[in-house]
Amino acid sequence: MRLLPLVLPVVAGAVSAKVDTPAPRILARQPAEIIAAMQAFRSGERSSTVMGRIAKGFSDDEIRAIAIWLAAQH
Amino acid sequence: MRTTRRAFLRGSAATASVALLAAPALAQAKARVVVVGGGFAGVTCARALQRAEPRAAVTLVEENPNYTACPFSNSVISGLRDIAAQRFGDDAFHAEGIVVLHDRAKAVDPQRRLVSLSGDTALGYDRLVLAPGINIRWGALPGYDEAAAELMPHAWKAGEQTLLLRRQLEAMADGGTLVISAPANPFRCPPGPYERASLIAYYLKTKKPRSKLILLDAKDSFSKQRLFQAAWQQLYPGLLEWVSLSNGGKVTKVDPATRTLVTDFATYKADVANVIPPQRAGHIAEIAGVADQTGWCPIDPVTFESRLQPGIHVIGDAAIAGAMPKSAFAANAQAKVCAAALAALLRDETPSSPKLINTCYSLVAPDYGISIAGVYHPVNGQLTDVEGAGGVSPGGAPPDFRALEAAYAEAWFRTITAETFG
Numbered sequence: 001m002r003l004l005p006l007v008l009p010v011v012a013g014a015v016s017a018k019v020d021t022p023a024p025r026i027l028a029r030q031p032a033e034i035i036a037a038m039q040a041f042r043s044g045e046r047s048s049t050v051m052g053r054i055a056k057g058f059s060d061d062e063i064r065a066i067a068i069w070l071a072a073q074h
Numbered sequence: 075m076r077t078t079r080r081a082f083l084r085g086s087a088a089t090a091s092v093a094l095l096a097a098p099a100l101a102q103a104k105a106r107v108v109v110v111g112g113g114f115a116g117v118t119c120a121r122a123l124q125r126a127e128p129r130a131a132v133t134l135v136e137e138n139p140n141y142t143a144c145p146f147s148n149s150v151i152s153g154l155r156d157i158a159a160q161r162f163g164d165d166a167f168h169a170e171g172i173v174v175l176h177d178r179a180k181a182v183d184p185q186r187r188l189v190s191l192s193g194d195t196a197l198g199y200d201r202l203v204l205a206p207g208i209n210i211r212w213g214a215l216p217g218y219d220e221a222a223a224e225l226m227p228h229a230w231k232a233g234e235q236t237l238l239l240r241r242q243l244e245a246m247a248d249g250g251t252l253v254i255s256a257p258a259n260p261f262r263c264p265p266g267p268y269e270r271a272s273l274i275a276y277y278l279k280t281k282k283p284r285s286k287l288i289l290l291d292a293k294d295s296f297s298k299q300r301l302f303q304a305a306w307q308q309l310y311p312g313l314l315e316w317v318s319l320s321n322g323g324k325v326t327k328v329d330p331a332t333r334t335l336v337t338d339f340a341t342y343k344a345d346v347a348n349v350i351p352p353q354r355a356g357h358i359a360e361i362a363g364v365a366d367q368t369g370w371c372p373i374d375p376v377t378f379e380s381r382l383q384p385g386i387h388v389i390g391d392a393a394i395a396g397a398m399p400k401s402a403f404a405a406n407a408q409a410k411v412c413a414a415a416l417a418a419l420l421r422d423e424t425p426s427s428p429k430l431i432n433t434c435y436s437l438v439a440p441d442y443g444i445s446i447a448g449v450y451h452p453v454n455g456q457l458t459d460v461e462g463a464g465g466v467s468p469g470g471a472p473p474d475f476r477a478l479e480a481a482y483a484e485a486w487f488r489t490i491t492a493e494t495f496g
Contacts, residue, residue, distance in 0.1 A: 018492065019485070019492045020485070020488060021489060049478055054447055057429065057448075
């Protein structure tokens with residue numbers, strides 16, 4: 001589980017505030033916010049280009065681990 | 075294959091190395107990890123490992139002081155982008171405690187755990203990571219050798235070859251014929267030949283509309299095929315012709331002097347020819363004995379440790395990564411998984427089973443992007459698609475959706491290069 005979040009930062013332009021990107025930033029958000037977003041992408045409730053296809057690959061536990069890791073990044 | 079901590083430290087103390095001397099001195103012997111290859115895989119792995127395990131002595135060996143990235147090099151060929159936007163230096167990660175050696179890895183001795191560099195230098199390692207990318211399989215396509223590539227560029231390693239193809243395209247008269255040949259699987263960047271054909275077609279449509287582009291293919295199907303073909307029908311009708319394997323698309327021979335490509339069915343005389351040839355893992359993989367008879371490197375999907383040589387890990391395009399394509403995104407993801415596994419192994423812990431993501435964007439036109447995504451996990455020793463996840467952009471999406479994906483494609487490139495090299 002510890003490894004999971006490591007593969008994520010490239011997905012949504014999350015790596016640095018310095019990068020110019022139209023993608024929503026996901027660093028330093030509350031875990032609950034990320035969990036809700038990922039679950040909404042997964043169910044299709046929230047529309048997306050690519051995030052829905054990616055979110056479908058992760059369980060609730062995995063999404064929680066990702067959210068906690070991302071929230072800790074600065 | 076597990077290394078106990080004691081064996082690991084014993085190995086560390088047994089042989090001195092440049093890495094050990096150049097790294098900040100500590101009282102205890104530091105675990106030495108050598109990474110060969112300064113592309114998306116190698117640099118990401120070296121930096122992720124240094125962050126995950128600051129006590130490790132990480133040395134990165136890369137011959138070139140600058141890296142020229144392949145993603146978006148098709149935009150350079152078609153005049154939409156400057157090659158300078160593809161070039162990245164190593165300033166940022168020099169400062170992180172990684173020893174960077176601009177040198178060539180000549181040989182690997184897996185038994186003594188040594189990498190030989192030019193001259194008499196040799197680096198000892200406890201773990202070696204090879205991220206050598208691809209090599210062209212010269213001679214696999216009769217007539218296509220290094221001299222032929224100066225006349226019929228492959229442009230499948232970004233740099234001078236990219237610029238050569240761009241110059242040839244710019245010099246071609248309106249009404250000329252450009253021929254691309256695409257290889258059989260597996261090869262670097264599965265959607266790459268089709269993005270290239272698209273962007274060259276865009277250039278021809280806007281600058282030299284009487285010209286013709288023929289894409290000869292050694293395959294009957296390819297990545298994002300329906301999306302590409304629908305876009306070609308819409309944007310480049312009559313300009314871009316794809317010839318599948320079944321329709322005689324497999325090139326069996328080339329003659330660089332006359333820029334001729336030969337198939338079993340026909341002979342194509344090109345004004346500009348782009349031969350994307352068969353490939354294999356980078357040369358050092360072969361030398362180190364981690365490549366199998368296919369030319370690529372079988373690995374354990376949890377640690378990316380070679381199935382042929384214990385202690386050597388292979389990541390990026392060189393690896394046989396199951397369902398994962400050979401892409402910069404995949405290389406970056408594999409590098410992080412490998413770094414986390416190495417950090418665990420150095421602490422004598424068991425690496426956790428990973429999940430990896432890939433997304434490959436392609437531009438069909440500057441404002442028309444499409445993507446394919448996947449999520450992968452190890453199943454029975456192979457990286458396998460997570461069922462129900464991944465897939466391609468929707469068919470029949472409106473222009474603003476395609477424009478958004480084109481913008482995301484560019485943002486992805488800025489993000490991954492900032493993360494890797496910035």
